[in-house]
Amino acid sequence: DALNNSLSELRNINVSFEFFPPRTEQMETTLWNSVQRLAPLKPAYMSVTYGANSGERDRTHDVVKRIQAETGVAAAPHLTCVDATRDELVQIARDYWQAGIRKIVALRGDLPAGVAKTDLYAADLVALLKEVADFDIAVAAYPEIHPEAPNGQFDLLNLKRKAEAGASAAITQFFFDAEVFLRFRDRAAAAGIDLEIIPGILPVTNYNTLVRFAGMTNVNVPGWLHRMYDGLADNDQTTRNLLGASIAMDMTRILAKEGVRNFHFYTLNRCELSYAICHMLGLRAT
Ligand code: FAD
Numbered sequence: 491d492a493l494n495n496s497l498s499e500l501r502n503i504n505v506s507f508e509f510f511p512p513r514t515e516q517m518e519t520t521l522w523n524s525v526q527r528l529a530p531l532k533p534a535y536m537s538v539t540y541g542a543n544s545g546e547r548d549r550t551h552d553v554v555k556r557i558q559a560e561t562g563v564a565a566a567p568h569l570t571c572v573d574a575t576r577d578e579l580v581q582i583a584r585d586y587w588q589a590g591i592r593k594i595v596a597l598r599g600d601l602p603a604g605v606a607k608t609d610l611y612a613a614d615l616v617a618l619l620k621e622v623a624d625f626d627i628a629v630a631a632y633p634e635i636h637p638e639a640p641n642g643q644f645d646l647l648n649l650k651r652k653a654e655a656g657a658s659a660a661i662t663q664f665f666f667d668a669e670v671f672l673r674f675r676d677r678a679a680a681a682g683i684d685l686e687i688i689p690g691i692l693p694v695t696n697y698n699t700l701v702r703f704a705g706m707t708n709v710n711v712p713g714w715l716h717r718m719y720d721g722l723a724d725n726d727q728t729t730r731n732l733l734g735a736s737i738a739m740d741m742t743r744i745l746a747k748e749g750v751r752n753f754h755f756y757t758l759n760r761c762e763l764s765y766a767i768c769h770m771l772g773l774r775a776t
Contacts (some may be wrong), residue, residue: 503771504752505531506566506661506688509759510539511549517759521553524761529561530775531768534752536561537595537628540568547582555589566628567591569619570599571610576618579610583622593626594619596657613648616655629653631660631687633674637708646681653685660685661754664692666712666737668744689745692756693763694734695727735763739770746771 507528512518525536538553540546550567557565567586571579586594596619598612610618612629619625629652632645639645649660660678665671675687694700697719704711718733742753753771755764 502751503746503768503773504534505768505771505773506533506535506537506752506754507757507764508537508539508690508754509553509757511541511546511553512759521759524757524759525557525561527761527765528757528768529563531765531773532776533563535564535566535593537566537568537593537754540570540597540599551585551589554591558590564593565591566593566595568595568597569615570597571608571612571615572599572601572605576610579615579618580622583619583625587623587625591625593628595628595630595661596652597630611648613651613655616652616657620656627657628659628661628688629657629685631662631674631678631685632708633662633665633670634708634710636663637706642677646677646683649678649685650681650683653683657685659688659752661688662690663707663709664690664756665709666715666741667710668741668748670710671745671750672748686752688752688754689742689750690754690756691738691742691764691767692758693738693760693767695731695758695760695763697722697730731763735766738763738767742767742771 509521509525512521536557538550538557540550554565554567557563569579569582596612596615598608598610598615601608616627616629619627629649631649632639635642635645639648652660662671662674671689678685678687692700701711715737718737719730722729755767757764
């Protein structure tokens with residue numbers, strides 16, 4: 491009964507999966523295995539990240555096209571303002587629209603070393619895209635505040651500007667405390683931000699990389715998470731994956747109970763953990 495109750499609570503779940511363009515042949519194989527494994531879960535879309543240099547831009551476009559062609563799942567390219575002029579962005583947006591792309595994740599972008607700021611911010615990009623065509627646009631949000639923002643209120647007003655410019659959803663930076671997400675969702679609602687706030691779930695497979703990345707992005711790694719990996723052999727990947735799945739499942743279960751129905755997975759091009767978590771959330775391959 492307990493299982494039936496929890497499964498019925500978990501109806502109407504929508505998921506999306508994020509990938510990055512592969513840089514080697516081996517990574518390419520891993521990516522396409524993952525895409526094929528996750529596609530039957532019928533995600534709302536699969537998104538593909540976008541790097542600062544032009545080579546990576548083409549790779550994003552190639553992966554997006556191939557996802558749509560081979561799986562029938564909608565693919566959403568990420569697009570950033572770093573190192574691109576307004577005219578270039580307009581041209582990229584037109585090309586995407588003509589290629590049948592209807593959803594874009596619009597970002598300012600990670601600043602390359604030595605670059606202090608960009609001419610355009612994500613809110614400007616959302617407005618620019620909406621001028622080109624009626625894209626369905628998701629933006630980024632930061633429950634623990636973006637590292638460059640002077641304070642939380644400034645960052646929240648920035649999110650509001652992105653909503654007012656025409657975004658329909660915000661995907662959050664990853665986090666490890668469900669309360670952090672829930673409080674942020676409340677703050678956004680109280681600020682009148684009319685966006686679906688979607689938790690970004692990072693199923694952890696590599697603890698060391700996670701700690702480094704969390705430090706760069708202002709994400710708190712709680713003491714209990716450090717303790718969980720303490721004393722575990724570096725090469726014990728099986729136990730590491732089981733811990734990662736357990737952490738993400740606990741968190742998604744709490745969020746689902748709190749009414750969250752959309753989840754975005756930072757897959758890092760792997761499928762095992764995301765697949766298992768989706769299964770736990772009640773999704774079945776069709
Ligand atoms: P913005 O919303 O523009 O905000 C950036 C910072 O500037 C914030 O601190 C904000 O408060 C501040 N700000 C906004 N407007 C102004 C203004 N007018 N004046 C002064 N300050 C201002 N990066 C990539 O390079 N490629 C990707 O594919 C990618 N995908 C991502 C996907 C998700 C779901 C998330 C959460 C992040 C992703 N990132 C990606 C990282 C992202 O690009 C960085 O976090 C970047 O530093 C901020 O992008 P943003 O869109 O949130 O920027």
